[in-house]
Amino acid sequence: MSTVPDKPTLDGLEERWNQVWQDDGVYRFDRTAERPEVYSIDTPPPTASGSLHVGHVFSYTHTDLIARFQRMRGKTVFYPLGWDDNGLPTERRVQNYYGVRCDPSVAYDASWQPPAESGSLKSGHRQVPISRRRFVELCHDLTAQDEVAFEALFLRLGLSVDLTQSYETIGDKARRTAQRAFLRSLARDEAYAVEAPTLWDVDFQTAVAQAELEDRDMPGAYHRLTFHGDPSGGQADVQIETTRPELLPACVALVAHPDDERYQPLFGTTVTTPLFGVRVPVLAHRLAQPDKGSGIAMICTFGDTTDVTWWRELDLPVRTVVGRDGRFLADPPEGVGAPYEELAGKNVKQAQKRVVELLTESGELVGEPRPIQHPVKFYEKGDRPLEIVASRQWYLRNGGRDKALRDALVARGGELTWHPAFMRSRYENWVEGLNGDWLISRQRYFGVAFPLWYRLDTAGEIVFDDPLIPREDELPIDPTSQPPSGFTEDQRGVAGGFVADPDVLDTWATSSLTPQLAGGWEDDPDLFARVFPYDLRPQGHDIIRTWLFSTVVRSHLEHDSVPWTNAALSGWILDPDRKKMSKSKGNVVTPMGMLEQHGSDAVRYWAAGGRLGVDTAFDEGQMKVGRRLAVKLLNASKFALGFPEAPPGPVTEAVDRALLAGLASVVEQATVAFDRYDYARALEVTEVFFWSFCDDYIELVKGRAYSQGPAADSANRALRTTLDVLLRLFAPVLPFATEEVWSWWREGSVHAQPWPTAEPVDGDPDVLRATARVLGEVRKAKSAAKTTQRTPVLRLAVHGPKALLAQAEADLRNAGVVIGELTLTDGEHAVALELGEAPPKPS
RNA sequence: GGGCGUAUAGCUCAGUUGGUUAGAGCGCACGCUUCACACGCGUGAGGUCACAGGUUCGAGUCCUGUUACGCCCACCA
Numbered sequence: 001m002s003t004v005p006d007k008p009t010l011d012g013l014e015e016r017w018n019q020v021w022q023d024d025g026v027y028r029f030d031r032t033a034e035r036p037e038v039y040s041i042d043t044p045p046p047t048a049s050g051s052l053h054v055g056h057v058f059s060y061t062h063t064d065l066i067a068r069f070q071r072m073r074g075k076t077v078f079y080p081l082g083w084d085d086n087g088l089p090t091e092r093r094v095q096n097y098y099g100v101r102c103d104p105s106v107a108y109d110a111s112w113q114p115p116a117e118s119g120s121l122k123s124g125h126r127q128v129p130i131s132r133r134r135f136v137e138l139c140h141d142l143t144a145q146d147e148v149a150f151e152a153l154f155l156r157l158g159l160s161v162d163l164t165q166s167y168e169t170i171g172d173k174a175r176r177t178a179q180r181a182f183l184r185s186l187a188r189d190e191a192y193a194v195e196a197p198t199l200w201d202v203d204f205q206t207a208v209a210q211a212e213l214e215d216r217d218m219p220g221a222y223h224r225l226t227f228h229g230d231p232s233g234g235q236a237d238v239q240i241e242t243t244r245p246e247l248l249p250a251c252v253a254l255v256a257h258p259d260d261e262r263y264q265p266l267f268g269t270t271v272t273t274p275l276f277g278v279r280v281p282v283l284a285h286r287l288a289q290p291d292k293g294s295g296i297a298m299i300c301t302f303g304d305t306t307d308v309t310w311w312r313e314l315d316l317p318v319r320t321v322v323g324r325d326g327r328f329l330a331d332p333p334e335g336v337g338a339p340y341e342e343l344a345g346k347n348v349k350q351a352q353k354r355v356v357e358l359l360t361e362s363g364e365l366v367g368e369p370r371p372i373q374h375p376v377k378f379y380e381k382g383d384r385p386l387e388i389v390a391s392r393q394w395y396l397r398n399g400g401r402d403k404a405l406r407d408a409l410v411a412r413g414g415e416l417t418w419h420p421a422f423m424r425s426r427y428e429n430w431v432e433g434l435n436g437d438w439l440i441s442r443q444r445y446f447g448v449a450f451p452l453w454y455r456l457d458t459a460g461e462i463v464f465d466d467p468l469i470p471r472e473d474e475l476p477i478d479p480t481s482q483p484p485s486g487f488t489e490d491q492r493g494v495a496g497g498f499v500a501d502p503d504v505l506d507t508w509a510t511s512s513l514t515p516q517l518a519g520g521w522e523d524d525p526d527l528f529a530r531v532f533p534y535d536l537r538p539q540g541h542d543i544i545r546t547w548l549f550s551t552v553v554r555s556h557l558e559h560d561s562v563p564w565t566n567a568a569l570s571g572w573i574l575d576p577d578r579k580k581m582s583k584s585k586g587n588v589v590t591p592m593g594m595l596e597q598h599g600s601d602a603v604r605y606w607a608a609g610g611r612l613g614v615d616t617a618f619d620e621g622q623m624k625v626g627r628r629l630a631v632k633l634l635n636a637s638k639f640a641l642g643f644p645e646a647p648p649g650p651v652t653e654a655v656d657r658a659l660l661a662g663l664a665s666v667v668e669q670a671t672v673a674f675d676r677y678d679y680a681r682a683l684e685v686t687e688v689f690f691w692s693f694c695d696d697y698i699e700l701v702k703g704r705a706y707s708q709g710p711a712a713d714s715a716n717r718a719l720r721t722t723l724d725v726l727l728r729l730f731a732p733v734l735p736f737a738t739e740e741v742w743s744w745w746r747e748g749s750v751h752a753q754p755w756p757t758a759e760p761v762d763g764d765p766d767v768l769r770a771t772a773r774v775l776g777e778v779r780k781a782k783s784a785a786k787t788t789q790r791t792p793v794l795r796l797a798v799h800g801p802k803a804l805l806a807q808a809e810a811d812l813r814n815a816g817v818v819i820g821e822l823t824l825t826d827g828e829h830a831v832a833l834e835l836g837e838a839p840p841k842p843s
Numbered sequence: 844g845g846g847c848g849u850a851u852a853g854c855u856c857a858g859u860u861g862g863u864u865a866g867a868g869c870g871c872a873c874g875c876u877u878c879a880c881a882c883g884c885g886u887g888a889g890g891u892c893a894c895a896g897g898u899u900c901g902a903g904u905c906c907u908g909u910u911a912c913g914c915c916c917a918c919c920a
Binding site: 008242289297300423433574624630632687776782788790 | 845846847848849854855856857859867868869870873874875876877878879880882883884885886887913914915916917918919920
């Protein structure tokens with residue numbers, strides 16, 4: 001316990017109290033607690049891609065508000081901090097930061113060091129090829145740096161995380177967990193591999209999943225092309241429209257709607273493609289839209305996902321022209337004509353340009369291309385449109401091909417309590433719209449490897465049907481550097497030997513296991529039993545389809561359970577133009593700078609005003625208000641504690657009891673709101689009460705509090721009781737200011753105190769309300785007379801609730817500086833007064 | 844095209860199950876060095892609750908429709 005400072009300040013509170021909290025382990029999880037006493041949080045591991053933005057501060061504060069409330073409610077809070085250091089963002093950041101790229105053909109060189117000037121590479125600078133192993137090491141190095149910065153920010157913000165429960169998504173533990181979960185799904189036939197057309201990013205050169213797609217509106221053009229009818233049969237030419245004329249050599253058929261009378265005569269016949277002279281069938285399919293283009297489309301392998309559907313359902317051959325690097329293959333598909341060689345090696349854009357030139361020369365392009373804007377599928381992190389290439393990939397069943405499973409997963413969503421409730425429909429929307437299983441393999445380097453090898457037959461061909469699978473106790477394994485049991489390393493890649501599965505798991509295939517990772521699934525069953533299923537998953541609503549859904553999938557498959565009982569979805573930060581705050585703008589205001597400028601409590605106050613699910617404006621004004629509140633709390637506390645503590649005894653005065661009755665009501669409302677995860681409402685009712693406490697109650701009782709005797713003691717007790725409760729009510733939002741004040745007069749940490757309870761008080765809040773109203777009228781009169789509030793009132797006549805006001809007469813007289821007659825009369829609220837001379841200004 | 848959400852003061856937002864004259868903060872205006880606080884205090888001005896119907900004694904609140912904005916989803920030739 002220390003004393004009340006003469007000049008309280010917020011400066012330096014963050015560092016001081018963080019140190020104490022860490023030293024004392026205030027937020028340490030008590031792992032002797034049984035499940036019912038635990039409140040466990042499946043925290044979002046931030047992507048350690050180096051960029052922190054105000055959105056992190058916003059949503060992580062929301063989680064912390066809930067964590068602190070639950071802790072004060074008596075729960076042992078399991079609040080780990082995770083790091084998502086897995087995946088493409090890390091790879092890309094390493095490439096840009098160090099100016100390198102991973103080239104698996106390069107030999108490992110442990111002594112290779114990145115250029116000294118790293119981090120400031122000009123665009124166009126050539127990236128140095130380095131070995132996969134060195135590349136992965138750099139990924140670890142850089143994420144370690146980033147994690148230091150994140151941790152510093154989160155502590156500064158006042159998150160009550162338990163740093164002893166940290167986890168990551170790429171270390172041995174994470175790899176073991178992810179590989180184990182995969183192998184179990186494999187054993188249950190939930191995971192399977194298949195060769196199929198797959199959405200493919202040509203820059204990252206990896207397959208991507210449905211959940212990672214986004215549409216972007218892109219310029220394009222309809223090209224009208226002439227397909228030639230069979231001259232021997234006397235058929236006319238057919239015109240189709242396409243936005244991708246470069247895929248003409250990949251054309252395998254034309255398709256029109258079965259009811260389309262214009263094309264019915266052609267069904268079953270063949271036509272010849274322009275330029276390349278390939279005979280393709282004309283077929284009917286219900287997905288062809290008569291009102292689109294000319295009503296008849298060309299099917300290519302593969303221009304879009306509709307092509308894939310047609311190709312599959314109409315049982316068509318494959319003519320592949322676009323390679324995995326996004327360039328046209330060197331050799332044309334069988335039967336494709338000579339002009340193809342002009343396309344070989346070109347990228348899609350270049351090929352399109354050339355094909356259009358050739359079509360123009362041959363006269364097979366009808367009219368000018370018609371420019372349009374149309375949606376094009378992109379990988380959400382990608383820069384060029386996705387292509388579709390056939391490849392062998394691993395999938396995890398997620399209901400995309402199985403109605404029963406899909407229904408079961410929708411039902412899991414119904415088991416969750418969503419905050420806000422309407423977010424549930426986004427989940428259902430997504431699950432019900434799935435059109436395929438979850439593609440979990442990625443052709444990348446930095447990630448969790450598939451724990452599999454394949455045999456090579458005597459001819460050296462890979463036998464995919466019967467993968468070599470490690471035992472769980474061997475995990476984690478790196479199949480690219482470890483041989484399967486029963487083999488030796490020198491059998492790698494030789495006939496009769498083995499090869500590793502070269503792929504890594506989708507980053508979501510690891511992130512979807514955060515409950516298992518943080519809770520020590522299988523590694524620490526005792527811990528897992530105390531935290532799983534979790535109480536809360538906080539996250540952004542933009543990743544319902546990815547993180548939230550995939551976590552539900554894994555938990556359903558592995559544990560036959562929901563992973564948590566509550567899902568809290570934070571909104572986004574909007575810049576003042578009401579747009580989602582852009583990265584560039586977000587980086588202008590750095591989170592740390594923001595915390596330093598306004599103070600952590602102030603920033604938390606702003607965040608606490610943003611209700612769950614509601615997009616919220618970035619508003620420095622609110623931070624200033626928050627800072628004002630924190631400062632006010634320090635000063636009001638200094639006042640309340642400025643008198644020697646009265647001996648224990650009753651609160652006798654009506655105004656004081658009115659205050660305590662109002663306080664009890666506030667406690668009840670705040671508790672109800674917090675229990676509903678409505679921290680903003682809890683803050684609001686507390687704040688309104690606090691300002692009235694300062695502006696009305698303190699002003700009213702000030703004179704009495706300075707005096708001596710039973711009435712003074714009553715005020716003293718009321719002040720201290722109210723302060724004690726207010727500090728606890730504010731503690732989740734303003735952890736630093738409340739802890740500071742708590743330390744002036746109480747033992748221990750305010751954050752380890754029980755949440756206040758609304759004990760019944762024999763008092764009438766209307767006494768305070770009515771009195772404050774009269775006091776306001778007096779102030780108004782003085783303000784209108786443009787005189788100081790110290791100006792005495794010679795006579796004051798009050799109409800109002802006399803019985804109530806009479807109980808506060810002395811305080812009213814004192815606070816209003818009424819030196820003459822004071823009369824109270826029942827009736828409509830009205831005040832008449834006569835002002836005296838303004839006192840001389842103090843020198 | 845389908846789903847979800849939002850629309851209240853210049854700005855940011857409250858408004859619980861329909862109930863007097865719609866609230867707060869910021870900003871603005873006018874004052875006040877009042878002994879907790881100038882990182883302060885007081886007072887005030889400011890609203891056709893997006894629009895049009897409907898239910899009701901009574902609608903910001905419920906119903907229907909419309910508009911605008913945002914987000915999610917959709918087979919994108």
